[in-house]
Amino acid sequence: MFSNDAKIIQRMAPQLQRVMVVDPQPAGARLIGELMRDIARSQIWVAETNEKAIRLAASYDPHIIFAEMGPAPIDGIAFTRELRRSTLAARYTPVIIITGQATAAGILAARDGGVHEFLRKPFTMKDLLRRLEAVTLRQRDWVEAVDYIGPDRRRFNSGDYTGALKRRSDARETPDSERMAQALKILRSAIDAVVSDPVQAMRSMQAQVVALRKCGMSVADLKLTTAAIDFGRYLDDIEKKGQPYGKAELEAKAATLLSYMPKDEAVAA
Numbered sequence: 359m360f361s362n363d364a365k366i367i368q369r370m371a372p373q374l375q376r377v378m379v380v381d382p383q384p385a386g387a388r389l390i391g392e393l394m395r396d397i398a399r400s401q402i403w404v405a406e407t408n409e410k411a412i413r414l415a416a417s418y419d420p421h422i423i424f425a426e427m428g429p430a431p432i433d434g435i436a437f438t439r440e441l442r443r444s445t446l447a448a449r450y451t452p453v454i455i456i457t458g459q460a461t462a463a464g465i466l467a468a469r470d471g472g473v474h475e476f477l478r479k480p481f482t483m484k485d486l487l488r489r490l491e492a493v494t495l496r497q498r499d500w501v502e503a504v505d506y507i508g509p510d511r512r513r514f515n516s517g518d519y520t521g522a523l524k525r526r527s528d529a530r531e532t533p534d535s536e537r538m539a540q541a542l543k544i545l546r547s548a549i550d551a552v553v554s555d556p557v558q559a560m561r562s563m564q565a566q567v568v569a570l571r572k573c574g575m576s577v578a579d580l581k582l583t584t585a586a587i588d589f590g591r592y593l594d595d596i597e598k599k600g601q602p603y604g605k606a607e608l609e610a611k612a613a614t615l616l617s618y619m620p621k622d623e624a625v626a627a
Contacts, residue, residue, distance in 0.1 A: 366491065366495070367397060367398070367487075369494075369495060370397075370398065370490055370491065370494045370495060371397075371398040371399075373421050373422070373494040374394065374397065374398035374400050374421055374422055374490065374494065375398065375399075375400055375401060375421055376400065376401050376403075376418055376419065376420045376421045376422075377390075377391070377394045377400040377401065377402050377403070377420060377421065377422055377423075377424070378402075378403045378404075378405065378411065378414055378415065378418070378420040378422075378423045378424070379391060379402060379403070379404050379405070379423075379424045379425075380404075380405045380408070380411040380423065380424065380425035380426060380432055380434060380437060381404065381405075381406070381424070381425070381426045381432065381456075382406045382407070382426070382431055382432050383426075386426065386456070386479075387404045390402075390424050390456075391404070393483070393486060397486075397487070397490070403418055403420065406431065406432070407431040407432065408431070408432060408433060408436060408437040408440070411423075411425070411437050411441075412437070412440060412441065412444070412446075415441060415444075415446055415448040415451070416446050416448070419446075419447045419448050419451075420448060420451055421451065421452075422451065422452050422453075422454070422490075422493060422494075423441075423448075423451055423452070423453045423454070424453075424454050424456055424477075425437055425438065425453055425454070425455055425456065426455075426456055426457065427455050427456065427457035427464065427468070428457075434453070434455045434456070434457075434468075434473075435455065435467055435468055435471040435473065436471075438453045438455075438468075438471045438472050438473050438508075439471050439472060441453070441472075442472040442507035442508055443507060443558065449507075450500065452474040452475070452493035452494075452509075453472070453473050453474055453475075454473070454474060454475045454476070454477050454489050454493065455468045455473045455475070455476050455477065456477045456478075456479060456481075457476075457477075457478060457479065458478070458479045459478070460476060460478040464476075469511050470506065470511065471508070472506065472507055472508025472509070473508070474492070474493045474498075474508075474509050475489040475492055475493055477489050497509075498510045499532055499537070500565075501540075501544070502544070502561060502562050502565035502566070503544045503547065503548070503562055504544075504547055504548050504551040504555055504558050504559055504562050505547075507558075510532070512532075534573050534576050534577055537569060537573055538569075538570065538573040538582075538618065539619075539620055541566045541569040541570050541573065542566070542570070542615065542616065542618055542619045542620075543619075544562060544565075544566050545562075545563060545566040545570075545612065545615065545616070546616065546619065547562075548560075548562035548563045548566065549563070549605055549608045549609060549612065550605065552603070552604065552605055552608060553604070553605070560593065560597060563589075563593055563608075564590065564593055564594075567586050567587075567589055567590035567593065568586075568590075570582065570585075570586040570615060571583055571586035571587060571590070574586055581614070582615070582618060585614035585615045586615060588611075588614075589611055589612050589614075589615055592611050
């Protein structure tokens with residue numbers, strides 16, 4: 359539970375200086391703006407459409423984004439997906455979806471779109487502060503896959519829903535074995551996607567190299583660490599030279615890493 363303490367707000371404030379509100383309704387945008395100025399003396403930018411939101415995100419690199427779920431001309435989930443797949447620095451920015459309805463289907467859609475938190479209207483200052491604390495002081499692992507880009511969905515937490523989405527593991531830190539298994543699974547799927555989505559496949563593979571290198575160092579596995587470094591260098595080289603590459607070449611270069619795949623995952627792949 360969030361403790362409304364000035365010290366905690368002070369810790370959050372540096373990460374709340376630039377705020378973007380994606381909302382076609384002036385009253386809703388004004389409310390969020392006024393609350394954020396009271397909390398952190400934030401600078402506020404408002405976008406009335408998804409297109410303007412992307413332009414503002416490119417220009418101002420907001421620390422946090424509030425987005426209405428809908429209806430048109432705003433679609434907060436579609437905006438989040440577009441932002442996550444962009445090359446903007448703001449692609450990692452926490453997004454809090456705001457809506458008047460918090461259905462299980464809506465929350466699932468927001469989670470799978472790469473949203474960080476979900477806030478139902480009408481909300482209290484306490485509700486808002488809890489979401490801000492979650493995205494600033496309890497940040498989740500970042501997942502860079504092909505079909506999903508955003509914070510780790512296994513740690514998704516909506517204060518408006520207490521059903522089957524809640525897991526006992528939501529509050530735990532991801533152990534090395536789980537992090538490694540996820541990275542290998544994503545790497546496998548990224549290699550499979552080099553033809554259909556080469557740009558995101560490359561970005562995903564590079565992200566898994568970093569994750570696997572960290573796992574190898576954490577568990578003192580020199581073979582894993584070295585394999586991750588070598589594969590990372592190979593990816594950097596082919597990206598720099600623009601040389602053609604395909605699934606077979608990538609599989610061969612990643613063979614040592616893929617040998618760490620859990621047996622059930624390897625069989626499924």
